[in-house]
Every structure is written in C-alpha cells, then in structure tokens.
Amino acid sequence: MHRYLLNISYIGTAFRGIQKTVNKLQQPHLDTNTVQGSLELALRVFHPTNEIITVLSSRTDAGVHALHSTVHVDLQRPNGEPYDTTTLTGVLNRTLGKQRLPIRVLSSQLVADTFHCRYHATGRTYLYRFAVAKEPPSGNDNLRNKGFETFMPVEEIDRCYFLQAPRFDIDRVKAAAQMFIGVHDFRTFMSVSRQKGPSRDHPMFTVRKIDEVNIQPGKTLALAANATLAAETYDYWDVKIKAKSFVYKQVRRIVGALIAFGSGRIDDRCLYQMLTIPSKNSWDHRVLLAPACGLYLCRVHYRGEDN
Structure with a gap:
C-alpha cells in the first residue's frame, strides 16, 4: 500500500461542494456531484486492490473554487509496486476530461504512510x-x-x-x-x-x-x-x-x-x-x-x- 498526495484545482460552480455525502442507510455509491466523489470515480481506472477512500485537506462549499487544494489517497497496486506519479496525474486528468468535469490534478507525489494532508497543513x-x-x-x-x-x-x-x-x-x-x-x-x-x-x-x-x-x-x-x-x-x-x-x-x-x-x-x-x-x-x-x-x-x- 502506498500513499499519494494529489494537488488539485477545480471550478466549484459545477459541484455541490468538495466533500462527498455518505448515506449509511443506502448502498455505498459515488457522489459525482462533489469533487471528492468525482476524484474517487476517476481513480477507479487504476483498478487498485483496496477500497478507494480519499482524504481532504480542506472543505469548500458549493460554488467555491480552488486554485490549489490537496487530497491524499492510499492505493494498493496488484503487483505491489507504486504507481508512477506522472502517469497518475496524466491518466486522472484524461479521465476527468472525458467526463467533462472541471477538475485538474496539478501534480501527484508519493508521500509517507504517516502523512496526512489535513493535519500536516x-x-x-x-x-x-x-x-x-x-x-x-x-x-x-x-x-x-x-x-x-x-x-x-x-x-x-x-x-x-x-x-x-x-x-x-x-x-x-x-x-x-x-x-x-x-x-x-x-x-x-x-x-x-x-x-x-x-x-x-x-x-x-x-x-x-x-x-x-x-x-x-x-x-x-x-x-x-x-x-x-x-x-x-x-x-x-x-x-x-x-x-x-x-x-x-x-x-x-x-x-x-x-x-x-x-x-x-x-x-x-x-x-x-x-x-x-x-x-x-x-x-x-x-x-x-x-x-x-x-x-x-x-x-x-x-x-x-x-x-
């Protein structure tokens, strides 16, 4: 398992907010009306063996934009090797672009397992x-x-x-x-x-x-x-x-x-x-x-x- 820090930007008017909604009474689903849910959907193209759970450094409301925000996520590759960060950035942007979602990953980097994008800010x-x-x-x-x-x-x-x-x-x-x-x-x-x-x-x-x-x-x-x-x-x-x-x-x-x-x-x-x-x-x-x-x-x- 490896942890990645994603530096992202987005136009907030297209989303209900950055944080996804979790309804414990319903079956788990991706909330693509939020930035977090859209990112987790895009990350599925890498087919990691673990459940994809992103962690936000900051919470912005509906209509608020970000020139730079951060998210960290743990991904387990089937062969155990880390994903190339340049490939991670490019594939995510291509996937988000195909979905016409106004989110762009500025860069990706491998970080320590103890790193927390919110608490270490x-x-x-x-x-x-x-x-x-x-x-x-x-x-x-x-x-x-x-x-x-x-x-x-x-x-x-x-x-x-x-x-x-x-x-x-x-x-x-x-x-x-x-x-x-x-x-x-x-x-x-x-x-x-x-x-x-x-x-x-x-x-x-x-x-x-x-x-x-x-x-x-x-x-x-x-x-x-x-x-x-x-x-x-x-x-x-x-x-x-x-x-x-x-x-x-x-x-x-x-x-x-x-x-x-x-x-x-x-x-x-x-x-x-x-x-x-x-x-x-x-x-x-x-x-x-x-x-x-x-x-x-x-x-x-x-x-x-x-x-």
Missing part, C-alpha cells in the same frame, strides 16, 4: 475577487436601480462578485482589514453549520489566528474587447487571507463586512463590536454574506515549501 490562503462599478447606474427605473443594465463580461460569470457601491472607499477597507489580523474569537463570523460534533460547543472552537490580510488591485478574466470594457467599467480587487484554519464561512463573512464598511452601510463601531463581542447576535444584518462565486482556495501550505 501549516496554513491555507484564500482569495476573494470582487469588482465595484466605477459609475453608479443612471435612471430611476427598477432595472437600472438593481444594476441589471451594467455590462458584465461573460467570462466572469460565477468567477467574481460584481457590485454597485457609490462612493466605495477602498482605503477605508484596507485600514479596517488590519483589525482582523491576529488571534480573535470569530464566533460572530461563523455561519451555522449542519455538521454536528462536541468540539463545536467548546468555547475555544471559534478562536482563530489570521496571519495575513492583503488587499490589492485585481484584473479581469475577460478577453479581447470584453477585457477593455470590463477595465473601463469596474475596479477589481483581490482580498487574500491566510490562516492555519477557518471557521465555517469565515472568509465570506469577513469580506462581506469589509465591503459593507467600504460602502458606508456600517461604521467603525459596528465592525469593532462584531469582532470584539463574539456572538451570533452581534452580526449586523446590514452586512451581506459575500457570494461563494468570488471565493478561491488559493493554496494549502505545508512545512518545507518555498512559498
């Missing part, structure tokens, strides 16, 4: 992309007020969060983002999860340390004439947040709070209270949860890496 970096219209929509009819007449590049559908925010102040957002760095109880910034467990009731469960929050100008993914028009219409921004781990929907709530602050919907006091008075009751409902389509798992970090 030293950190995770998330990227959130949003674009703010440079000019507010004109006119008084409902469609214009909702921004439906504003150009949106087709290449960016479900890849970025587009918003209308007159007088959006990115400098205020950058300054406020520094409040989140360090150790905090992020209970206010955790959405209610369907997952149950005794650890979730522990008073320290929502305590996390944010290592970095960086906000930089972004770029459109549009092509040709669409790229020019998109750059003229929107200011793109990239928010990168790095920590060892996050509570449920923490990044999307932080970004939503920062956007509300930059738009003037909430003030400094509101942001400070949400962060320093950890409670689900401290969440200000003027803050909108940032949509999943703008969120990317950018990298899973391990000790010994150069970056």
Whole structure:
C-alpha cells in the first residue's frame, strides 16, 4: 500500500461542494456531484486492490473554487509496486476530461504512510475577487436601480462578485482589514453549520489566528474587447487571507463586512463590536454574506515549501 498526495484545482460552480455525502442507510455509491466523489470515480481506472477512500485537506462549499487544494489517497497496486506519479496525474486528468468535469490534478507525489494532508497543513490562503462599478447606474427605473443594465463580461460569470457601491472607499477597507489580523474569537463570523460534533460547543472552537490580510488591485478574466470594457467599467480587487484554519464561512463573512464598511452601510463601531463581542447576535444584518462565486482556495501550505 502506498500513499499519494494529489494537488488539485477545480471550478466549484459545477459541484455541490468538495466533500462527498455518505448515506449509511443506502448502498455505498459515488457522489459525482462533489469533487471528492468525482476524484474517487476517476481513480477507479487504476483498478487498485483496496477500497478507494480519499482524504481532504480542506472543505469548500458549493460554488467555491480552488486554485490549489490537496487530497491524499492510499492505493494498493496488484503487483505491489507504486504507481508512477506522472502517469497518475496524466491518466486522472484524461479521465476527468472525458467526463467533462472541471477538475485538474496539478501534480501527484508519493508521500509517507504517516502523512496526512489535513493535519500536516501549516496554513491555507484564500482569495476573494470582487469588482465595484466605477459609475453608479443612471435612471430611476427598477432595472437600472438593481444594476441589471451594467455590462458584465461573460467570462466572469460565477468567477467574481460584481457590485454597485457609490462612493466605495477602498482605503477605508484596507485600514479596517488590519483589525482582523491576529488571534480573535470569530464566533460572530461563523455561519451555522449542519455538521454536528462536541468540539463545536467548546468555547475555544471559534478562536482563530489570521496571519495575513492583503488587499490589492485585481484584473479581469475577460478577453479581447470584453477585457477593455470590463477595465473601463469596474475596479477589481483581490482580498487574500491566510490562516492555519477557518471557521465555517469565515472568509465570506469577513469580506462581506469589509465591503459593507467600504460602502458606508456600517461604521467603525459596528465592525469593532462584531469582532470584539463574539456572538451570533452581534452580526449586523446590514452586512451581506459575500457570494461563494468570488471565493478561491488559493493554496494549502505545508512545512518545507518555498512559498
């Protein structure tokens, strides 16, 4: 038996999420509406003698993408020899491509039997992309007020969060983002999860340390004439947040709070209270949860890496 680390990327809008659903009342089956289930289906082409069970380093929700995530899996080859990792990567990508699944294996590597892709990860970096219209929509009819007449590049559908925010102040957002760095109880910034467990009731469960929050100008993914028009219409921004781990929907709530602050919907006091008075009751409902389509798992970090 040999253990392999798969470095993967995927477009999340095609799946219900990364984690497969296990229904103990039904016969075991592959959940191909998830990234994990699709990977396990692709791994069957190697015909290992053991049951294929993948282990995830990170769990992303429906609509969230990954530029780099990791999975480990044990495979027993009939002749006892390890699979060639280059062949493993190529065959998996060819199989996923034939199934028209938006998952790509970036690389595969043989790792120690004691390696665990989740517990040995030293950190995770998330990227959130949003674009703010440079000019507010004109006119008084409902469609214009909702921004439906504003150009949106087709290449960016479900890849970025587009918003209308007159007088959006990115400098205020950058300054406020520094409040989140360090150790905090992020209970206010955790959405209610369907997952149950005794650890979730522990008073320290929502305590996390944010290592970095960086906000930089972004770029459109549009092509040709669409790229020019998109750059003229929107200011793109990239928010990168790095920590060892996050509570449920923490990044999307932080970004939503920062956007509300930059738009003037909430003030400094509101942001400070949400962060320093950890409670689900401290969440200000003027803050909108940032949509999943703008969120990317950018990298899973391990000790010994150069970056």
